Amino acid sequence: MKNLITCLILLCTLLVSGGCRDSADLDANGIPHKLIVTLYGSDDPGALKGAIKPFQHYLEKKLGMPIEFIYTTDYTSVIEALRAKKTHIAYLSPFSYVLASQKHDITPIITTGEDGKQSMYHSTIFTNIRTGINSIADLKKRSKNITLCFADPASTSGHLIPRAYLTTIGLNPDKNVFKETIFAGNHVASVLAAASGKVDVGCAATEFGLEIAERKGLVKADQIKVLWQSKPIVGSPIVVRNDLNKELVKKIQNLYVNLAKDEPGIFLPYMKLLHSQPERYSYMTVQDSMYNGIRAIASGIKDLNVVK
Structure with missing residues (x-):
């Protein structure tokens, strides 16, 4: 894992030097001027953006602040956005979460549930x-x-x-x-x-x-x-930065958890991109400990290289 983290830190330096933002994008209470959400653009970024747009408008209305979704071409870019404090929320894979959480500055708050259980x-x-x-x-x-x-x-x-x-x-x-x-x-x-x-x-x-x-x-x-x-x-997590206002985080978490029930017209088109039976899915809360198994696997592989 040491070589793994070294590779990521080096890549971070190359990606964010000369334009790195810090926690100044939050006010004194940890509230962002604009909430930034970053996610991997998948194999069909056009369809993903179309499915996410109604959810973006829904969040803006419920949270009372502007929101921007940023789409990347790989998970490494999402990790670096978190490290550089260029995003407040990120959609990660289990492994990319383990990598990103090495500095313990993010917390998983949401994952996908299937039939009431973690998917x-x-x-x-x-x-x-x-x-x-x-x-x-x-x-x-x-x-x-x-x-x-x-x-x-x-x-x-x-x-x-x-x-x-x-x-x-x-x-x-x-x-x-x-x-x-x-x-x-x-x-x-x-x-x-x-x-x-x-x-x-x-x-x-x-x-x-x-x-x-x-x-x-x-x-x-x-x-x-x-x-x-x-x-x-174990299913993929949605994570938040730890310096984000706790009350805001709780509100965001609740909006996700209740989305399938409150706004199925927003939730189901997005889930349909991923699953053949989207009605079986919902969002649910998640804890860091659920990814300990992934940590154990990653730590057991010497010289694991995640840089292309």
Whole structure:
């Protein structure tokens, strides 16, 4: 983890030097002049922005302040926005939250619930059926001739979890066991890279990679062969900076928790981008301790590199 944090600190310096804002964007009571929310733009940023816009207007009305949503192309940029105090709220993956919380200046307040319980998802390793790779045993035998694709460097299901699994079976991607290892940028891109033959094997979230690509008609189910799927992974958190006014944070948290019930017309279109049955989902509160399992996995991988 030391090398991991060193990489992130270095990247932070490069990204924010010459324009870094600090906590001066808050008044003496921790109230921002404009509330900034930063999130990863996913594989379809246009659709995401369209689904988020009504929620932005809803928050502005309820909170009585201007709000800006900023969309990034990767999780690392979201982490750096938090470190540089360029955002007040951020949508993170479990792994990117663990990375961002190293300085203990943020708190998770919201995650997604499914049927009244915290939602879970899965990581998967897959291949194009044309490769002839039919099992993990085949993958091990042919690894020297295989190009492997992860999603985003700070992704949990698209990088950390499959990397950890591969390492446990003797296929550490940093030990030149594969012909090449690349990052596609997001889950759907990883699926498309494998489906098109650009890479031999891909890694992504089952729910946010394979299933979305299939629902959109980008790939057919019979094009892809799943080689491995992880145990359930804890859901992604929405986090706030710790210097934000506590009463404001509580109000924001309550607006999220009650959104599915109070404003289904705002909530469901956003959830439909992610899930085939959006009516089963809602927002719920979350605690930092729920990500201790992710911390343990990350700390167990030496020289973990999240920089592309």
